[in-house]
Protein backbone atom coordinates (compact mmCIF):
# COMPACT_ATOMS: atom_id res chain seq x y z
CA UNK A 1 0.00 0.00 0.00
CA UNK A 2 2.89 2.31 0.80
CA UNK A 3 6.55 2.09 0.09
CA UNK A 4 7.34 5.64 1.15
CA UNK A 5 9.69 5.92 4.13
CA UNK A 6 8.61 8.51 6.66
CA UNK A 7 11.22 10.00 8.96
CA UNK A 8 8.82 12.26 10.77
CA UNK A 9 5.84 10.71 12.56
CA UNK A 10 3.52 13.58 11.62
CA UNK A 11 4.26 13.02 7.90
CA UNK A 12 3.21 9.40 8.34
CA UNK A 13 0.10 10.48 10.20
CA UNK A 14 -0.89 13.06 7.62
CA UNK A 15 -0.29 10.69 4.75
CA UNK A 16 -2.61 7.97 6.08
CA UNK A 17 -5.32 10.23 7.46
CA UNK A 18 -5.41 12.11 4.14
CA UNK A 19 -5.81 8.78 2.35
CA UNK A 20 -8.57 7.79 4.75
CA UNK A 21 -10.34 11.12 4.27
CA UNK A 22 -10.14 10.81 0.49
CA UNK A 23 -11.27 7.19 0.22
CA UNK A 24 -13.26 6.55 3.43
CA UNK A 25 -11.46 3.22 3.46
CA UNK A 26 -10.74 1.74 6.89
CA UNK A 27 -7.63 -0.12 5.77
CA UNK A 28 -5.52 3.06 6.04
CA UNK A 29 -6.18 3.43 9.76
CA UNK A 30 -5.23 -0.23 10.25
CA UNK A 31 -1.99 0.26 8.33
CA UNK A 32 -1.18 3.42 10.24
CA UNK A 33 -1.62 1.67 13.59
CA UNK A 34 1.13 -0.76 12.49
CA UNK A 35 3.46 1.83 10.99
CA UNK A 36 3.25 4.21 13.92
CA UNK A 37 4.72 1.62 16.30
CA UNK A 38 8.42 2.29 15.51
CA UNK A 39 7.82 5.91 16.54
CA UNK A 40 6.40 4.85 19.92
CA UNK A 41 8.31 3.47 22.92
CA UNK A 42 6.95 0.62 25.02
CA UNK A 43 7.24 1.48 28.72
CA UNK A 44 7.83 -1.04 31.51
CA UNK A 45 4.14 -1.80 32.11
CA UNK A 46 3.47 -2.43 28.40
CA UNK A 47 1.77 0.90 27.64
CA UNK A 48 3.32 3.20 25.04
CA UNK A 49 4.86 6.64 25.15
CA UNK A 50 6.03 9.08 22.49
CA UNK A 51 8.81 11.63 22.23
CA UNK A 52 7.41 14.96 21.12
CA UNK A 53 8.84 16.18 17.81
CA UNK A 54 7.78 19.71 18.79
CA UNK A 55 11.18 20.27 20.44
CA UNK A 56 14.63 19.51 19.07
CA UNK A 57 15.91 16.05 19.88
CA UNK A 58 18.41 17.00 22.60
CA UNK A 59 15.83 18.68 24.80
CA UNK A 60 12.66 16.80 23.86
CA UNK A 61 10.98 14.63 26.49
CA UNK A 62 8.92 11.46 26.45
CA UNK A 63 5.30 12.21 27.24
CA UNK A 64 5.34 9.66 30.07
CA UNK A 65 7.84 7.94 32.33
CA UNK A 66 9.58 4.86 30.93
CA UNK A 67 8.79 3.16 34.27
CA UNK A 68 5.20 2.77 33.02
CA UNK A 69 2.97 5.30 31.25
CA UNK A 70 -0.42 4.08 32.46
CA UNK A 71 1.00 3.14 35.89
CA UNK A 72 2.09 6.75 36.23
CA UNK A 73 -1.48 7.87 35.52
CA UNK A 74 -2.74 5.78 38.43
CA UNK A 75 0.13 6.41 40.84
CA UNK A 76 0.73 10.08 40.22
CA UNK A 77 -2.63 11.43 39.15
CA UNK A 78 -5.61 9.25 40.07
CA UNK A 79 -4.73 7.56 43.37
CA UNK A 80 -3.59 10.72 45.23
CA UNK A 81 -7.00 12.42 44.71
CA UNK A 82 -9.29 12.61 47.78
CA UNK A 83 -12.79 13.00 46.40
CA UNK A 84 -16.18 13.70 47.99
CA UNK A 85 -18.01 10.73 46.53
CA UNK A 86 -20.84 11.09 49.03
CA UNK A 87 -21.21 14.86 48.81
CA UNK A 88 -20.75 15.75 45.13
CA UNK A 89 -23.45 14.34 42.90
CA UNK A 90 -21.26 15.01 39.88
CA UNK A 91 -17.51 14.37 39.98
CA UNK A 92 -15.79 16.77 37.57
CA UNK A 93 -12.22 16.28 36.34
CA UNK A 94 -10.15 18.68 34.26
CA UNK A 95 -7.41 16.81 32.37
CA UNK A 96 -4.89 19.43 31.22
CA UNK A 97 -2.49 18.41 28.44
CA UNK A 98 -4.56 15.28 28.00
CA UNK A 99 -2.31 13.86 25.25
CA UNK A 100 -3.21 10.22 24.63
CA UNK A 101 -5.88 10.42 27.34
CA UNK A 102 -4.17 8.00 29.74
CA UNK A 103 -4.95 10.06 32.84
CA UNK A 104 -8.61 10.31 31.84
CA UNK A 105 -8.75 6.60 31.00
CA UNK A 106 -7.22 5.71 34.37
CA UNK A 107 -9.69 7.99 36.14
CA UNK A 108 -12.63 6.50 34.25
CA UNK A 109 -11.50 3.02 35.27
CA UNK A 110 -11.22 4.14 38.90
CA UNK A 111 -14.59 5.92 38.80
CA UNK A 112 -16.42 2.85 37.51
CA UNK A 113 -14.71 0.58 40.06
CA UNK A 114 -15.70 2.88 42.95
CA UNK A 115 -19.28 3.19 41.71
CA UNK A 116 -19.61 -0.61 41.53
CA UNK A 117 -17.81 -1.38 44.77
CA UNK A 118 -19.77 1.10 46.92
CA UNK A 119 -22.99 1.01 44.94
CA UNK A 120 -22.84 4.75 44.22
CA UNK A 121 -24.65 6.75 41.57
CA UNK A 122 -22.39 9.75 40.93
CA UNK A 123 -22.26 11.21 37.48
CA UNK A 124 -18.91 12.02 35.87
CA UNK A 125 -17.73 14.87 33.71
CA UNK A 126 -14.21 14.83 32.28
CA UNK A 127 -12.95 17.84 30.32
CA UNK A 128 -9.73 17.11 28.46
CA UNK A 129 -7.65 19.90 26.92
CA UNK A 130 -4.91 19.10 24.41
CA UNK A 131 -3.27 21.55 22.03
CA UNK A 132 -2.02 19.15 19.37
CA UNK A 133 -4.42 17.51 16.92
CA UNK A 134 -1.52 15.24 15.82
CA UNK A 135 -1.20 13.85 19.34
CA UNK A 136 -4.98 13.28 19.35
CA UNK A 137 -4.70 11.39 16.06
CA UNK A 138 -1.87 9.20 17.40
CA UNK A 139 -4.08 8.46 20.42
CA UNK A 140 -6.58 6.87 18.03
CA UNK A 141 -4.11 4.46 16.42
CA UNK A 142 -2.02 3.39 19.36
CA UNK A 143 -2.46 -0.02 21.00
CA UNK A 144 -5.25 -0.14 23.57
CA UNK A 145 -3.91 -0.47 27.10
CA UNK A 146 -3.78 -3.96 28.54
CA UNK A 147 -2.84 -3.61 32.17
CA UNK A 148 -3.64 -5.46 35.43
CA UNK A 149 -7.07 -4.44 36.62
CA UNK A 150 -7.52 -1.86 33.87
CA UNK A 151 -10.49 -2.55 31.60
CA UNK A 152 -9.58 -1.87 27.94
CA UNK A 153 -13.10 -0.55 27.30
CA UNK A 154 -12.19 2.48 29.38
CA UNK A 155 -9.33 3.33 27.04
CA UNK A 156 -11.62 2.77 24.06
CA UNK A 157 -14.22 5.11 25.57
CA UNK A 158 -11.57 7.82 25.79
CA UNK A 159 -10.53 7.09 22.21
CA UNK A 160 -14.19 7.47 21.26
CA UNK A 161 -14.31 10.95 22.87
CA UNK A 162 -11.12 11.95 21.04
CA UNK A 163 -12.43 10.56 17.77
CA UNK A 164 -15.76 12.37 18.10
CA UNK A 165 -13.96 15.69 18.58
CA UNK A 166 -11.64 15.11 15.60
CA UNK A 167 -14.64 14.09 13.47
CA UNK A 168 -16.77 17.06 14.50
CA UNK A 169 -13.81 19.35 13.78
CA UNK A 170 -13.61 17.79 10.28
CA UNK A 171 -10.07 16.58 10.95
CA UNK A 172 -11.05 12.96 10.25
CA UNK A 173 -13.89 11.43 8.25
CA UNK A 174 -14.59 8.02 9.77
CA UNK A 175 -15.63 6.99 13.27
CA UNK A 176 -14.44 3.58 14.45
CA UNK A 177 -15.20 3.77 18.15
CA UNK A 178 -18.94 4.58 17.94
CA UNK A 179 -19.84 1.17 19.33
CA UNK A 180 -18.23 1.88 22.68
CA UNK A 181 -21.12 3.44 24.55
CA UNK A 182 -21.04 5.64 27.65
CA UNK A 183 -23.85 5.33 30.12
CA UNK A 184 -25.69 8.64 30.25
CA UNK A 185 -24.12 9.58 33.58
CA UNK A 186 -20.69 9.93 31.95
CA UNK A 187 -19.73 12.93 29.83
CA UNK A 188 -16.27 13.21 28.29
CA UNK A 189 -15.33 16.33 26.33
CA UNK A 190 -12.14 17.13 24.50
CA UNK A 191 -11.05 20.65 23.58
CA UNK A 192 -8.24 20.83 21.03
CA UNK A 193 -6.88 24.20 22.14
CA UNK A 194 -4.13 25.93 24.06
CA UNK A 195 -5.14 25.35 27.66
CA UNK A 196 -4.16 28.86 28.71
CA UNK A 197 -6.81 30.19 26.37
CA UNK A 198 -9.45 27.53 26.98
CA UNK A 199 -9.33 27.65 30.77
CA UNK A 200 -10.42 31.31 30.70
CA UNK A 201 -13.80 30.26 29.28
CA UNK A 202 -14.51 27.46 31.79
CA UNK A 203 -17.09 28.07 34.53
CA UNK A 204 -15.93 28.89 38.06
CA UNK A 205 -15.84 26.51 41.02
CA UNK A 206 -16.66 23.22 39.27
CA UNK A 207 -13.71 20.80 39.30
CA UNK A 208 -13.03 18.19 41.97
CA UNK A 209 -9.72 17.20 40.43
CA UNK A 210 -7.32 18.82 37.99
CA UNK A 211 -4.56 16.79 36.32
CA UNK A 212 -1.72 19.07 35.21
CA UNK A 213 0.47 16.99 32.91
CA UNK A 214 2.37 19.50 30.78
CA UNK A 215 5.96 18.95 29.66
CA UNK A 216 8.48 19.85 32.36
CA UNK A 217 8.75 23.44 33.62
CA UNK A 218 12.13 23.63 31.86
CA UNK A 219 10.42 23.11 28.48
CA UNK A 220 7.03 24.69 29.14
CA UNK A 221 7.30 27.20 32.03
CA UNK A 222 4.35 29.18 30.60
CA UNK A 223 2.05 26.37 31.77
CA UNK A 224 3.20 26.69 35.41
CA UNK A 225 2.85 30.41 36.12
CA UNK A 226 1.15 32.20 39.01
CA UNK A 227 -1.17 33.76 36.46
CA UNK A 228 -2.31 30.46 34.96
CA UNK A 229 -2.66 28.93 38.44
CA UNK A 230 -4.96 31.83 39.37
CA UNK A 231 -7.26 30.66 36.58
CA UNK A 232 -7.12 27.14 38.03
CA UNK A 233 -7.89 28.64 41.43
CA UNK A 234 -11.06 30.08 39.90
CA UNK A 235 -12.29 26.87 38.25
CA UNK A 236 -11.46 24.41 41.05
CA UNK A 237 -13.89 23.68 43.90
CA UNK A 238 -12.80 24.69 47.37
CA UNK A 239 -12.17 21.04 48.23
CA UNK A 240 -10.68 20.10 44.83
CA UNK A 241 -7.06 19.15 44.20
CA UNK A 242 -4.54 19.85 41.45
CA UNK A 243 -2.11 16.98 40.93
CA UNK A 244 1.06 17.21 38.92
CA UNK A 245 4.16 15.03 38.58
CA UNK A 246 6.66 17.85 38.91
CA UNK A 247 8.46 18.75 42.12
CA UNK A 248 9.92 21.98 40.73
CA UNK A 249 10.50 24.73 43.32
CA UNK A 250 9.23 27.65 41.18
CA UNK A 251 6.08 25.64 40.39
CA UNK A 252 5.38 25.08 44.09
CA UNK A 253 6.09 28.71 44.74
CA UNK A 254 3.62 29.80 42.03
CA UNK A 255 0.92 27.53 43.51
CA UNK A 256 1.39 29.15 46.92
CA UNK A 257 1.22 32.64 45.39
CA UNK A 258 -1.99 31.68 43.60
CA UNK A 259 -3.57 30.80 46.97
CA UNK A 260 -3.08 27.02 47.28
CA UNK A 261 -1.99 24.79 50.15
CA UNK A 262 0.60 22.37 48.81
CA UNK A 263 2.14 19.04 49.69
CA UNK A 264 4.01 16.07 48.32
CA UNK A 265 2.38 13.68 45.90
CA UNK A 266 3.52 10.14 45.26
CA UNK A 267 6.91 9.00 43.97
CA UNK A 268 6.75 6.96 40.79
CA UNK A 269 9.30 6.58 38.02
CA UNK A 270 11.22 9.67 39.13
CA UNK A 271 13.49 10.51 42.06
CA UNK A 272 11.21 13.12 43.56
CA UNK A 273 7.53 13.07 44.51
CA UNK A 274 4.91 14.98 42.54
CA UNK A 275 2.98 17.93 43.95
CA UNK A 276 -0.61 18.27 45.20
CA UNK A 277 -2.34 21.59 45.67
CA UNK A 278 -5.71 22.50 47.16
CA UNK A 279 -7.53 25.52 48.52
CA UNK A 280 -8.42 23.34 51.55
CA UNK A 281 -5.74 22.43 54.07
CA UNK A 282 -7.36 19.10 54.87
CA UNK A 283 -6.85 17.77 51.31
CA UNK A 284 -3.07 17.79 51.74
CA UNK A 285 -1.66 14.65 53.36
CA UNK A 286 2.09 15.16 53.27
CA UNK A 287 3.85 18.46 53.93
CA UNK A 288 6.90 19.53 51.92
CA UNK A 289 10.36 18.95 53.42
CA UNK A 290 11.57 21.83 55.54
CA UNK A 291 14.56 22.47 53.23
CA UNK A 292 12.20 22.93 50.29
CA UNK A 293 9.98 25.28 52.28
CA UNK A 294 13.03 27.46 52.92
CA UNK A 295 14.23 27.49 49.33
CA UNK A 296 10.73 28.53 48.24
CA UNK A 297 10.33 31.21 50.90
CA UNK A 298 13.80 32.65 51.25
CA UNK A 299 15.88 32.19 48.11
CA UNK A 300 15.93 33.37 44.51
CA UNK A 301 15.18 29.78 43.46
CA UNK A 302 11.66 30.35 44.83
CA UNK A 303 10.92 33.14 42.37
CA UNK A 304 7.92 31.83 40.42
CA UNK A 305 7.18 32.02 36.69
CA UNK A 306 4.96 34.91 35.54
CA UNK A 307 2.82 35.44 32.43
CA UNK A 308 0.39 38.22 33.29
CA UNK A 309 -1.67 38.12 30.10
CA UNK A 310 -1.24 34.36 29.53
CA UNK A 311 0.44 35.04 26.21
CA UNK A 312 4.23 34.76 26.68
CA UNK A 313 6.28 32.01 25.06
CA UNK A 314 8.60 29.70 27.05
CA UNK A 315 11.74 31.72 26.44
CA UNK A 316 10.09 34.98 27.45
CA UNK A 317 8.90 33.43 30.72
CA UNK A 318 12.39 32.05 31.45
CA UNK A 319 14.15 35.33 30.60
CA UNK A 320 11.79 37.33 32.78
CA UNK A 321 12.39 35.04 35.77
CA UNK A 322 16.16 34.94 35.24
CA UNK A 323 16.46 38.70 35.24
CA UNK A 324 14.34 38.90 38.41
CA UNK A 325 16.58 36.30 40.08
CA UNK A 326 19.67 38.33 39.23
CA UNK A 327 18.11 41.52 40.52
CA UNK A 328 16.80 40.16 43.84
CA UNK A 329 19.51 37.65 44.84
CA UNK A 330 21.47 39.02 47.82
CA UNK A 331 19.14 42.04 47.90
CA UNK A 332 15.66 40.99 49.09
CA UNK A 333 16.34 37.24 48.88
CA UNK A 334 19.12 34.97 50.15
CA UNK A 335 21.28 33.40 47.44
CA UNK A 336 20.19 29.89 46.46
CA UNK A 337 23.84 29.02 45.69
CA UNK A 338 24.87 25.99 47.79
CA UNK A 339 21.25 26.06 49.05
CA UNK A 340 22.32 28.60 51.67
CA UNK A 341 18.95 28.98 53.51
CA UNK A 342 18.84 25.28 54.46
CA UNK A 343 21.75 25.85 56.89
CA UNK A 344 19.99 28.52 58.97
CA UNK A 345 19.70 27.34 62.57
CA UNK A 346 22.74 25.02 62.32
CA UNK A 347 25.77 26.07 64.39
CA UNK A 348 28.60 25.90 61.86
CA UNK A 349 31.26 26.32 64.57
CA UNK A 350 30.78 22.79 65.83
CA UNK A 351 33.24 20.07 64.76
CA UNK A 352 32.09 17.48 62.20
CA UNK A 353 28.66 19.03 61.86
CA UNK A 354 26.39 17.28 59.37
CA UNK A 355 23.34 18.13 57.29
CA UNK A 356 21.33 15.35 55.61
CA UNK A 357 24.09 12.92 56.64
CA UNK A 358 26.83 14.89 54.88
CA UNK A 359 29.64 16.56 56.76
CA UNK A 360 29.57 20.31 56.17
CA UNK A 361 33.12 20.90 54.91
CA UNK A 362 35.03 24.12 55.73
CA UNK A 363 34.86 25.30 52.14
CA UNK A 364 31.06 24.96 52.15
CA UNK A 365 30.87 26.74 55.53
CA UNK A 366 32.78 29.67 54.07
CA UNK A 367 30.46 29.88 51.07
CA UNK A 368 27.34 29.72 53.25
CA UNK A 369 28.67 32.51 55.47
CA UNK A 370 29.71 34.64 52.53
CA UNK A 371 26.20 34.38 51.05
CA UNK A 372 24.55 35.17 54.38
CA UNK A 373 26.88 38.14 54.98
CA UNK A 374 26.11 39.49 51.53
CA UNK A 375 22.45 39.41 52.46
CA UNK A 376 23.20 41.11 55.78
CA UNK A 377 22.96 38.18 58.19
CA UNK A 378 25.93 37.66 60.57
CA UNK A 379 25.63 33.93 61.05
CA UNK A 380 23.41 30.88 60.67
CA UNK A 381 22.32 31.13 64.32
CA UNK A 382 22.04 34.88 64.92
CA UNK A 383 18.76 36.02 66.47
CA UNK A 384 17.75 37.47 63.08
CA UNK A 385 18.39 34.11 61.40
CA UNK A 386 16.35 32.31 64.06
CA UNK A 387 13.47 34.80 63.68
CA UNK A 388 13.38 34.20 59.92
CA UNK A 389 12.86 30.43 60.33
CA UNK A 390 10.70 30.65 63.49
CA UNK A 391 7.58 29.34 61.71
CA UNK A 392 9.33 25.96 61.26
CA UNK A 393 10.43 25.67 64.89
CA UNK A 394 7.96 23.38 66.67
CA UNK A 395 9.29 24.46 70.05
CA UNK A 396 8.32 28.03 69.27
CA UNK A 397 4.63 27.79 70.21
CA UNK A 398 3.89 31.39 69.29
CA UNK A 399 5.33 31.37 65.77
CA UNK A 400 5.14 27.73 64.63
CA UNK A 401 2.72 27.03 61.74
CA UNK A 402 1.29 23.61 61.09
CA UNK A 403 1.40 23.43 57.28
CA UNK A 404 3.86 24.19 54.47
CA UNK A 405 1.91 27.09 52.99
CA UNK A 406 1.62 29.00 56.26
CA UNK A 407 5.25 28.31 57.19
CA UNK A 408 6.42 29.57 53.80
CA UNK A 409 4.30 32.72 53.97
CA UNK A 410 5.48 33.41 57.55
CA UNK A 411 9.15 32.98 56.53
CA UNK A 412 8.65 35.32 53.56
CA UNK A 413 7.15 37.91 55.88
CA UNK A 414 9.95 37.54 58.44
CA UNK A 415 12.58 37.89 55.70
CA UNK A 416 10.87 40.97 54.41
CA UNK A 417 10.74 42.47 57.92
CA UNK A 418 14.46 41.78 58.33
CA UNK A 419 15.13 43.43 54.98
CA UNK A 420 13.10 46.52 55.88
CA UNK A 421 14.58 46.91 59.37
CA UNK A 422 18.22 46.20 58.58
CA UNK A 423 18.97 46.73 54.96
CA UNK A 424 16.92 49.77 54.20
CA UNK A 425 18.08 51.69 57.28
Ligand SMILES: C[S@@+](CC[C@H](N)C(=O)[O-])C[C@H]1O[C@@H](n2cnc3c(N)ncnc32)[C@H](O)[C@@H]1O
Nearest residue numbers: 063097098099100101102103131132194195213
Ligand atom coordinates in the same frame (compact mmCIF):
# COMPACT_ATOMS: atom_id res chain seq x y z
C1 LIG B 1 3.48 15.14 29.08
S1 LIG B 1 2.38 15.12 27.73
C2 LIG B 1 0.86 14.67 28.49
C3 LIG B 1 0.52 13.19 28.50
C4 LIG B 1 -0.95 12.94 28.69
N1 LIG B 1 -1.47 13.41 29.93
C5 LIG B 1 -1.37 11.51 28.44
O1 LIG B 1 -2.13 10.94 29.25
O2 LIG B 1 -0.97 10.95 27.42
C6 LIG B 1 2.15 16.85 27.44
C7 LIG B 1 1.05 17.19 26.43
O3 LIG B 1 0.77 18.58 26.53
C8 LIG B 1 0.38 19.05 25.25
N2 LIG B 1 0.48 20.53 25.29
C9 LIG B 1 1.61 21.28 25.20
N3 LIG B 1 1.30 22.59 25.33
C10 LIG B 1 -0.05 22.66 25.56
C11 LIG B 1 -0.95 23.73 25.77
N4 LIG B 1 -0.52 24.99 25.81
N5 LIG B 1 -2.25 23.45 25.95
C12 LIG B 1 -2.69 22.16 25.91
N6 LIG B 1 -1.86 21.10 25.69
C13 LIG B 1 -0.56 21.35 25.52
C14 LIG B 1 1.36 18.34 24.33
O4 LIG B 1 0.88 18.32 23.00
C15 LIG B 1 1.42 16.95 24.97
O5 LIG B 1 0.46 16.11 24.41
